Structure formats: structure tokens, C-alpha cells
Amino acid sequence: MHELSIASSIVETVTAEMLSRGLTSIGKVGLRIGALTNVDPEALRFGYETMVVDTPLAGSTLEIESLPVKAICRKCGLSFEAHDFIFICPNCESGDNEVTQGQELEIAFLEAD
């Protein structure tokens, strides 16, 4: 389960941000997670909440925005949503395309308590 190592990377980053901003506690951590990252939000939430007990992040929760997968067709230029991860252009049926959204694994914001 890589959700645990991802949770620990989040804890590290947030801890560093709190230090550099002089925050002593935190209420919410906002995340942006693309559907192509294989991250299970519930497993991540669970890992995070278990990990922050007895740290300055204790009591904080994750607010997760899930982003669908989008791609742009290299042949005809159409931007389309890759439903069910099917990367076939609905306009010209080409399979040559570039992912434009869905690989995000980002911390978007913090909310102080």
C-alpha cells in the first residue's frame, strides 16, 4: 500500500510548511489527486489520521479533490476526458495523445485551526 508512504510524504511537507510559517496547529490539508495516480482516498485518509496522532498535525483532516483524467489528441487536437482510462480520441479514434490532467498528487492548501 503506497498510501502509507504518500501519507508520510504529506506529513513531512506539511510539517515543514508549518515550521516555516510559524503555525502551531492545523485544521485541514487540501489535496488534489488525479485519477491516474492509483491513490485510494480512503486508505490515504486512514494512513494520514493514524500517522498524525501525537504530532503537531494531530486532529487535522484531509480534504481531497479528485480530478478526472484528460488528454489531448496529437492528431486532431481535441481535448477529451479518458473515461475508464480509455485513451482513444472520440473524434478521430487516434490512440496518440498526451495526458493533460489526472497525474496530480499535490498539496493545494492548508487551513489553520
Added chain:
Amino acid sequence: MTDRIAIEKKVLSENDRLAGEIRVQLQARRIVALNLVSSPGSGKTSLLEKTIGALSGSVRMALIAGDVQTENDANRLKRAGGKLVRPIVTGGACHLDAKMITRALGELDIENIDLLFVENVGNLVCPASYDLGEDMKVVLISTTEGDDKPLKYPSMFRRSSAMVINKIDLMGFSDFDLMQVRRNALMINGNLNIFETSCRTGAGLDSWYDWLRRLIAAKRA
């Protein structure tokens, strides 16, 4: 009113930074680096054993073998004739990360090599998220698995540049359909290079070796 502080940071930025450093280090030496991923048992170590046997006369190779508990795979690669081999025992982690590769590379003399293989931990989910500084990921699938594997693990097939369909000698013992697995994989990634191999009979391995030679030649050009 709670204060919202915008952060905009990648969660794996530290891994990505280290992977970037590895990539620079490998590029400076013109080393082709491939990250092999698959479910446990698809044949990553077997493919590397064959590749060492076939290419070690002409290609200078280094291999890093990741495993959750043992160094068995690294030992197999040494027995197959691998000269520069390092194990990484993750001690439970389900994927390799860039920090582990940095450490392993520090223990290998890569000054004069052409090709670096990393055998990742057997897992089609987690290794997809961790850049190791490789040029490409190569995903293996064997004919004893379902031909719907690409649809179940789209992220890995999307992020890979090549797919090796291994154990074709066992075709017919299951309902695995070669055309179907190709179709499924190409719907997710239309640019996949596809190989069909048997590490048992040797079938299809020549085109795999040719592809490796072409990658090495392109790197030197």
C-alpha cells in the same frame, strides 16, 4: 473565519527531485535506464537472466534488483553472469523510490556501462507513482495472468513505454487471448512497444534484444 493558505506543492517532490538528479547522472554517461515492473512472478528476473546471457558480450550492463525481503533475485542475476549487480531489500515497502536507487548507484561502478536495469518490486500499483530517474518503464505481463490486466492497472500501462507479454509457451493452457491483451493495452497507451516472449523457449527474445541495442545506439548518437 479560517485562513486558507495556498501551498501548491507536489507530494512526491522530494522523490522527483532525486529522480531528476539520477537522470542527469545517467544521461551524462549516456546510460539507457529501464525500470521493469510487473506482478510477482511474471518473469522480470527470468527476462534479465536471459538478457545478461545474450548481451553481456557486447553490452556493459548494471542491474539493481528490488525485493521486499530477500536478495534472491540479485543472486540469480549474478549466477546468470551479471557483473554489476546490487540488491535493494525494501523491508516491506511495496515499491522502490529514487532515494534507494541513489544509494544503490553509489555502490556500483557505472562509469563505463551502457545499460542499467532496475527490477522493481512485484506490484502493478505502487511503483507507477515513483520516478526512479529511468528513461522508460517496461511492464511485463504473463499469459498465466488475465488479459484484462491493462484495464485493471491502467496507470502502470499508461506510464510504460513497452510491454513484454511473457510465457507465450504456456498459451493454450489458459483462456489468455494475445489479441485481446494487445487491444486492452493499446486503448490505454497507443504508443506501447509490444514484445511477445518466452524465457523458457527463447521465442521472441531476439526482437527484445534488438530493441535494447537500438535504444543504446540512439543514446550514443
